[in-house]
Amino acid sequence: MAEIHLKSLAHSYSDTPAGPDDYAIRHLDHVWEKGGAYALLGPSGCGKSTMLNIISGLLQPSEGDVLFDGKRVNELSPRDRNIAQVFQFPVIYDSMTVFQNLAFPLKNTGVPSSQIKAKVHEIAGILEIEEELHKKAKNLTADQKQKVSMGRGLVRGDVSAILFDEPLTVIDPQLKWKLRRKLKQIHEQFDITMVYVTHDQLEASTFADKIAVMYGGQIVQFGTPTELFEQPNHTFVGYFIGSPGMNLIEVQRCPRGVCFGSTVVPMDARQVETLQRLQSNNLKIGIRPEFIQASDIAADDTFEAEVMDVEDLGTYKIMTVKLDFETLKVRLTEDQHFEVGSHVQLSFPEKWLKLYVDEFLVEEKDQ
Numbered sequence: 001m002a003e004i005h006l007k008s009l010a011h012s013y014s015d016t017p018a019g020p021d022d023y024a025i026r027h028l029d030h031v032w033e034k035g036g037a038y039a040l041l042g043p044s045g046c047g048k049s050t051m052l053n054i055i056s057g058l059l060q061p062s063e064g065d066v067l068f069d070g071k072r073v074n075e076l077s078p079r080d081r082n083i084a085q086v087f088q089f090p091v092i093y094d095s096m097t098v099f100q101n102l103a104f105p106l107k108n109t110g111v112p113s114s115q116i117k118a119k120v121h122e123i124a125g126i127l128e129i130e131e132e133l134h135k136k137a138k139n140l141t142a143d144q145k146q147k148v149s150m151g152r153g154l155v156r157g158d159v160s161a162i163l164f165d166e167p168l169t170v171i172d173p174q175l176k177w178k179l180r181r182k183l184k185q186i187h188e189q190f191d192i193t194m195v196y197v198t199h200d201q202l203e204a205s206t207f208a209d210k211i212a213v214m215y216g217g218q219i220v221q222f223g224t225p226t227e228l229f230e231q232p233n234h235t236f237v238g239y240f241i242g243s244p245g246m247n248l249i250e251v252q253r254c255p256r257g258v259c260f261g262s263t264v265v266p267m268d269a270r271q272v273e274t275l276q277r278l279q280s281n282n283l284k285i286g287i288r289p290e291f292i293q294a295s296d297i298a299a300d301d302t303f304e305a306e307v308m309d310v311e312d313l314g315t316y317k318i319m320t321v322k323l324d325f326e327t328l329k330v331r332l333t334e335d336q337h338f339e340v341g342s343h344v345q346l347s348f349p350e351k352w353l354k355l356y357v358d359e360f361l362v363e364e365k366d367q
């Protein structure tokens, strides 16, 4: 198992990149620490597979270094990097039995056959495919084939890391949660560095201790699921994490804070000073639906909005309101009632109202 450091990494599939848009990975510095269970989360096309392939050695980065425990491995072949990679679709030998498939990576590295047998049975037991060990792989269901594919990644205890590239895509939804738990259990048992690529936030947060959110070829935040929820560093994290995502409103500078339409959102003196200092006009405020407070009672710090819709989701409700020309989502408890077409008073607690300049959070330390 190794610490994997991606240093000043960039990758373009074009031989003559003309600008940032030609890069699948844009100047990225990141460390995957030894033994961590990580998720790499992001939308389609943001560069997740490109990054995994650079780590495993299937792809040479256009710029930068890949370091395993401080040692540059750019020139090493995938085999010499000792990385196990599990892909979206099963990679197995159809003509071999399940046992032979699982034993293959161990045989290749000269492990004695008595140890191979024990290890194959251990992994088959965890993945619940012991009954299938004698079967030819071609006779398995799609789920079982992917389990074998994952098993091939998991049998070797000596790997630097295991990279999973959306491994549960072909798995039946009923089995997905079970396999995710199994991977977590395997991680706890064997303490291997694992990077799990997905575009599903639930999958990411059930598997990983820390999640790297990738957007436009960059890691825009690396943190625990709670950090990503409470303190999104980038508007994309706010929008992508949570259901529904963060409310984001384009705003302008105003003497006492920021404004949109005829609504003024006051900010404290330090924030106003920061706004003056940072020259960009790309300003947004963000607040999660969970943190907006709604009531019938107007106060100095409330904003009046019109209720457009209330959706009852069983244990909570999502209310859609119009504030000026902006549409916002507000999460309500089951016992809060607001009629569609009526007016509601909203307040934005200071702690949860975030300011973004050029899509990045203006943090306390910036102020």
Ligand SMILES: Nc1ncnc2c1ncn2[C@@H]1O[C@H](COP(=O)(O)OP(=O)(O)OP(=O)(O)O)[C@@H](O)[C@H]1O
Pocket: 013, 024, 042, 043, 044, 045, 046, 047, 048, 049, 050, 051, 199
């Ligand atoms: N072999 C290739 N040649 C040229 N462009 C590529 C190649 N592979 C990927 N790209 C481009 O690089 C960017 C990043 O792709 P990548 O597959 O790494 O994203 P991803 O986040 O893994 O997406 P997905 O979730 O859809 O697999 C995309 O714009 C994609 O079109």
